[in-house]
Each structure stands twice: as C-alpha cells, then as structure tokens.
Amino acid sequence: MRFQDRAVLVTGGASGIGRQVCLMAAKEGARVAVGDLDAARAEQVAAAIREQGGEAQAFRLDVADPASVNAFVEGAETALGRLDVLVNSAGVREIASVLDLPLEEWTRVLTINMTGTFLPSQAFARRLVAEGKHGQIVNLASTLGISAAPNRAAYTASKHGVVGLTKEMALELGEKGIRVNAVAPGVIRTPLTERYFQDPDMAATIRGLHATGSWGEPEDIARAILFLAEEANGFMTGAVLVVDGGWTTGKKM
Template identity: 55%
Template sequence: MRFTDTRVLVTGAGSGIGRATCLAFGKEGAALAAADVDLEAARASLDTLADTGAKAVAVQLDVTRPDSVTAAVDHAVAELGGLDILVNSAGVREIVAFLELDFAEWQRVIATNLSGTFLCSQTVARHMIAQGRGGKIVNLASVAGLVGVPNRAAYVSSKHAVVGLTKEMAMELAEHDIQVNAVAPGVVETGMTAGYFDDPNVVASLRRLHPAGRWAQPEEIANLILFLASAEAHFITGATYPIDGGFMAGKSF
C-alpha cells in the first residue's frame, strides 16, 4: 500500500470528491483526518472505511474561519501524530448571472474556495516544516479555473486564484521539500452537480462538451489526487492537471 505510515488531512470530506479521496487513501493504508463543516457527514465518510482497518478521525472544520482551521489542524495533528499530506477539497459554487450576483454570495464563494485553501495550506505547511519531513499539498481547482464559465463569476474567480496560489506556494515551499499541485476537474457527478442531470438538454450538452462523451465520477478525481500525493510525483510541483474527459482539448462554452 502506497500510503502506509502517512498522515492525511482531507477538507470537504463529507461528500463528493472529498469523500472519495478519503476512501482511496484509507484503502492505501493512510491514517486519515476527514474534515468537514458538517461533522456528521465527515463521520459518514469514515463509515465507508470500516472494512479497511484504517486509522481515521472525523474533524469539524469551517475553512472560512481561521480559528476553526487552527483548531481542526491541531486536532488532526494530535490524533494522527502529525500531517504529511493535505487535500483542499472543500468548495462551494453559485449559479447566478454576473449582473445579479450580490456581494454576500461573492464573499461566501471566495471565502470558502480561495481563503479556505490559503488558511488550511498555511496552517498545515507550518506543521510540515516543523516536522522536517516534507509533505504534499493538493488543491482542488477546476476547468473553471482555466477558462470562463457563464453565471459563475465568483466560482471562476476563486478557481483561477487557486491555480495561481498553487504556483506561488510551490515556489516558496520547495525549499522545505513540500510539493504543491492542483487538479482541475471538469463536470463530476456529485451532490453539487446533481441538478445538471435532471435536464435531458443539459445532459446532451455536457456529453458534447466532453470528447469522452461522459462526465467524471469522484473516484476518478481521487485517483489523480493520490498520484500527486505519492512518492512517484516527488518532482512535480506548481502544476495544475485538467482531468476533464478532453474538455480542455478544444471544447468551450
């Protein structure tokens, strides 16, 4: 197993990509802290690991609050004995026309997707540096961090910023043997996107936009996250990897 004796914190672990990532790490032998603003959802994610024997703890975390981030990371470090990997999977999005988007909603999305990634990364990186054994940070960007997407001004802005933050963190943390990368999924079938699949016209459009003819499952995104968090990816840092069924190969909205 690739992650035996490795301590992992996953944010947004209560659903979707975060939950799939927790399960994937658990199956590979990692000790795991599953963090989510919804503690019961984080616990439910860990229930999926019951048969793996993985050491795991659920942690309540509001990534928009510095005090919550500090408390959650300290709890994870105390329970697991340290942290080697951080996956910033917590995220939200809006579907509102630019001219109708109110500032409170803008702030909510930016605070979660961008500020949350910053706060968690900074706090965990400090622990990694103190441990002196390097580490890996994997951020969740999106194809919406690489192109524009209508009616998602806050989400698109936050994900473009995550791509930039990933590069900046990689440059500063390299001297501490900490690699920082991002994954940029296309459409993934999760609770966040569930409404897409109720409209046959939307489904047909999504199939056209993805040369693969389908959208992703959370487990497929988790597979890439685990690779970037593994020893095999030690010389990769500052990169953002689309995982989108060919969407970025030439399709556009």
C-alpha cells in the same frame, strides 16, 4: 500500498470528491482525517473507513475560520500521529450573472474556495516547517481556473485564485520539502452538480461536449489527486493537472 501509515487530511471530506479521496486513500493504507462543516456526515465517512479496517478520525471544520483550521490540523496530527498530505477539497459555487451577483454571494464563494484553501495550507505548512518535515498539498481547482463559463463570476475568480495560490506556494515552499499541486476537474457528477444530470436533455448535452462522450465521476478526480500526492512523484510541484474528459481540448461543432 502507496500511502501506508501516512496521514492524509482532507477538507470537504464528507461528500463528493473529498469523500472519494478519503475512501481511496484509506484503501491505500493512509490514516485519514475527514474535515467538513457537516460533522455528522464527516463521521459517517470516517466510520465507513474504520469498518473496512482503516484508521480515520472526523473533525468539524470551517475552512474560513482560522481557529477551526488550526484545531483541525493540530487535532489531526494528535489523532493520526503525523502529517503528510493535505487535500483542499472544500468548495462552493454560485449561479448568477455578473450583473445580478450579490456582493454577499461573491464574498461567500471567494472566502470558502480561495481563503478556505489558503488557511489550511498555511496551517499545515507551518507545522511541517516547524517540525522539519516534508509533505504534499493538493488543491482542488477547476477547468474554470484556466477558462470561464457564463454565470460563474465568483467561482471562476476563486478557482483562478486557487491556481495562482498553488503556484505561489509551490515556489515558496519547495525548498522546504513541501510540494504543492492542483487538479482541475471538468464536469464531475457530485452532489454539487447532481441537478444537471436529472434533466435528460442537459445530461445529453454534457456528454456531447466531452471528447470522451462522458462526464467524470468523483473517483476520476480522487485518483488524480492521490497521484499528485504520491512520494514517488517528488519532482512535480506547481503543476495543474487537468482531468476533464477533453472539455478544454476543444468543442465539437
């Protein structure tokens, strides 16, 4: 198994893509640290892994709070015995025009999405460097980290920031044995986007905008994340892997 006895830490691990990363990593032999602001749901994911014979520990995690982040990384290392992979999956979005977007909402989205990627990455990398160990970081970007869409100013800015941060960390940390990559998902059916799919007309529109004629599922992105985290892909760093069913390839007219 690709992740046998390796420790995989996941932020935003209680739902959506993060949850799938936890479950799939565990099936590949990983020891999993499930970090999420919703501690009860994080424990549900960890319990599901343990019920299948895997090893998992849940942590309440606020990715915007340095003390909480440090406690998560240190606690995960203590519980799992090592640090190998960090997946930054925690994130939020807004729906508001540039003209109507409140400063508070702008700040909230950038803090969780961008600072909430930086702080766990920094804490994780510091521990690895101090211990002279190698590791992998995989960030969750978005197709809106390389393009734009209406009414997503904060989200688009934050995900562009995640792409830039991924490249910067890859550049700085590569010689220390830490690879940093990102996955840029397209439209994925998660709790964050579920309301789109409850409208049959909207669902049909989404299908039609993809070259594949379908939207993505969390499993599609989790597979890509774990691909980037594999030790076998040791020459990949600073990459942004677009997994979007052809969303950014072109639009059907």
